[in-house]
Amino acid sequence: MDQLLAIRAFARVVEAGTFTKAADSLQMPNATVTKLIQSLESHLGVKLLQRTTRRVSVTPDGAAYYEKTGRLLKELGDIDGSFGTERVKPRGHLRIDCGGSTASLLLIPALPDFVRRYPDIQIDLGVSDRHVDLISDNVDCVIRGGVLTDMSMIGRQIGAAGWVTCATPAYLAEHGVPTHPDDLSSGHRVVNYLSARTGRAMPMHFRKDGERIEVAVRHAVGVNESNAHYAAGLAGLGVIQTFRYNAQAQLASGELVAILPDWQPEPYPFYVVYPPNRHMSNRLRVFIDWIAERFAAAALGS
Template sequence: MDQLLAIRVFARVVEAGAFTRAADSLDMPLATVSKLVRSLEQHLGVKLLQRTTRRVTITSEGAAYYERSSRVLKEIEDIDSSFASAHQRPRGRLRIDIGSATASCVLIPALPDFIALYPDIRVDLGVSDRRVDLIGENVDCVVRGGSAEELSLIARPLGRASWVTCATPEYLKQHGRPTHPDQLKSAHRIVSYVSPRTGRVMPMRFQKGSERIEIGGVQGMGINESNAHVAAALAGLGVIQTFSFAAKDAIARGELVAVLSAWQPDPYPFFLVYPPDRHMSHRLRVFIEWATHRFAHKFDRAT
């Protein structure tokens, strides 16, 4: 048995909460993962994990072993990284998760610059509007909007995105151009953005001076993916409120028209989020430095 490999596999099963997810994240056959954990248990003479057809539960001995062995793994990785980063270019797989519109409009157009700087880094991009489990899904970092409420995570500010309320010229010709947010409640169809995490309709928010107005789900439709949300507006299905960077090209082409521009809600903050107790690989460090600089400029141009 390769004990160090077995310990690493055991730690990944604990973090992922399932043998299948651990095998996928390690790019290893499920049978190999199971065999290594069983070999480690036989070597130690204790049961580390309780297996059922539905889930994996760590035993008290397994929890104690994971706590001590994970510190050793991190120290080994730190030693390896200190030598590798001093003598080698950053390399290996970097797993990033990001929202759909932010990926399409902000990150992906800028990625050729990052790849040119660091050609030995393989970027695996997970694109969706759902919230991911960084530890369980073995993701290095996520680009996330909103408040940095998870105290167990490190959140580096990337910038703030302004909002735009818009619809197609044809839609506005048929329904009229609103001059006050209250007109959206009765005379217009609203295409709402629905949170894929909670299923709740995200309200439209408007602010002009000290006056604040919030409009929840009204007549129209709801969509839980940001690129499809903009596509619905382009199809003439109604009025949307989205990030300026997601709609600015369509507005520049005349496919969408901004309305209620005097009613601007507060800009939306974006963060680069990663776990504090995860070994900071050389490839993750250079991506954080690059993204912190590049995204701030991208958001500045979009606002």
């Protein structure tokens, strides 16, 4: 048995959903694909696929085997690409994960430039504020802010975003304008950002002349996604602390008013994070260089 060919045939059946479609895409007879997978199942001693007259389904063992071998096939493709045409003209599949506001305001508006430069790279963009597991979720890289905690990954800093604490004019007319961070704990409503990982409210941070203050206020409304958190502040539900690039247009139009301008938190670092891999694909390499370039050019208000 050619085990690598059998693995490729198995993966193609899983992805195509039928032996016939898999055989057509591999330009093999249907009987050859069937024999390869039977040999693979015999070699492993497990059933990978359940086949009926109408459909093919993946067994639990098959799903686990597909996930593990899929990474190997991808890495093998990356190795081959580093010696072939992919080195000159990057191509293939790139899976990226990014937070909501970063995606909608920074990454997606810039993506047409990347697509023009690298039209043969197919991008799958996952958008959420949850922290994905790059290995188990089969993600090539993530764009994330804050302190890097997973030392098993590689992080390249690509920028730093400034903060703004703000509220709507109507809210401030009703509740007054705070002059010190401690004022937020008395007579004010705060829209807290809830950690997508822990569900806990993230405190607001302030800094002035070397003094640092952390304010944790019980909220009437808490939100665990960055775009929705910002929308809650824009709706007048309370004071929010958000990235300045988020609020720039509404601050300029007067829909939001910056408060406590002398109390500025530390800029928030942003990183592109990816697994350590001796055989980094050229498509990932060009994306990392491109996103670093775009973030350097972006007005993050840091």
